[in-house]
Amino acid sequence: SQKIEQNSEALNIQEGKTATLTCNYTNYSPAYLQWYRQDPGRGPVFLLLIRENEKEKRKERLKVTFDTTLKQSLFHITASQPADSATYLCALGNYGQNFVFGPGTRLSVLP
Amino acid sequence: DGGITQSPKYLFRKEGQNVTLSCEQNLNHDAMYWYRQDPGQGLRLIYYSQIVNDFQKGDIAEGYSVSREKKESFPLTVTSAQKNPTAFYLCASSTRALTDTQYFGPGTRLTVL
Numbered sequence: 001s002q003k004i005e006q007n008s009e010a011l012n013i014q015e016g017k018t019a020t021l022t023c024n025y026t027n028y029s030p031a032y033l034q035w036y037r038q039d040p041g042r043g044p045v046f047l048l049l050i051r052e053n054e055k056e057k058r059k060e061r062l063k064v065t066f067d068t069t070l071k072q073s074l075f076h077i078t079a080s081q082p083a084d085s086a087t088y089l090c091a092l093g094n095y096g097q098n099f100v101f102g103p104g105t106r107l108s109v110l111p
Numbered sequence: 112d113g114g115i116t117q118s119p120k121y122l123f124r125k126e127g128q129n130v131t132l133s134c135e136q137n138l139n140h141d142a143m144y145w146y147r148q149d150p151g152q153g154l155r156l157i158y159y160s161q162i163v164n165d166f167q168k169g170d171i172a173e174g175y176s177v178s179r180e181k182k183e184s185f186p187l188t189v190t191s192a193q194k195n196p197t198a199f200y201l202c203a204s205s206t207r208a209l210t211d212t213q214y215f216g217p218g219t220r221l222t223v224l
Contacts, residue, residue: 004153009151034212036215041199041218041220042217042218043115043201043203043215043216043217043218044154044201044215045215046212046213046214049212089153089154091154093209093210095209095210096209096210097209098156098159098169098170098209099154099156099209099213100153101146101153101154101155102153103151103152103153104153
């Protein structure tokens with residue numbers, strides 16, 4: 001069955017450093033991959049989408065890579081700030097199929 | 112949270128009672144979805160609707176029911192047949208079904224006592 005893993009359940013980093021979150025998947029061939037941010041007790045908010053034929057996507061301090069050979073996506077937040085502390089979810093999609101969400105990684109940026 | 116509202120924020124019910132969660136969107140999206148989120152697990156799809164008067168079961172539809180009588184509204188009923196209903200429920204919408212970015216509501220936390 002389809003499986004998505006996101007590195008550790010929680011990640012602590014120091015303010016100003018680059019946070020790197022991973023999303024690994026098996027038994028799935030996604031056409032695209034999305035990253036969402038979720039704050040406690042709130043709904044996820046869309047951040048970035050990357051398609052299978054794209055290697056890298058950037059948006060301000062965010063960068064996403066997508067390696068379909070390794071079946072992995074990396075999500076980077078550069079110059080991290082305490083306000084970046086949240087849970088980050090990856091979601092795989094393919095046209096006409098349900099999205100599959102990972103369990104999320106809780107990021108804490110320490111001042 | 113975009114233009115999606117869910118009510119109430121917190122809901123308490125006694126075991127054996129049906130309960131209906133509200134979801135309204137003003138984004139003019141055709142597709143709407145209901146997810147369930149449990150600690151340590153990814154979002155799991157309960158039901159989705161691609162268009163008014165149409166809906167499809169997701170991965171965990173047992174014990175739930177939905178309706179889509181209006182484009183703006185997609186209420187979810189958690190029936191007494193749902194064995195473990197206590198969870199965080201999220202409604203989402205997108206321009207088209209299963210192909211576009213989803214916009215989520217703020218969620219409803221249901222606790223069954």
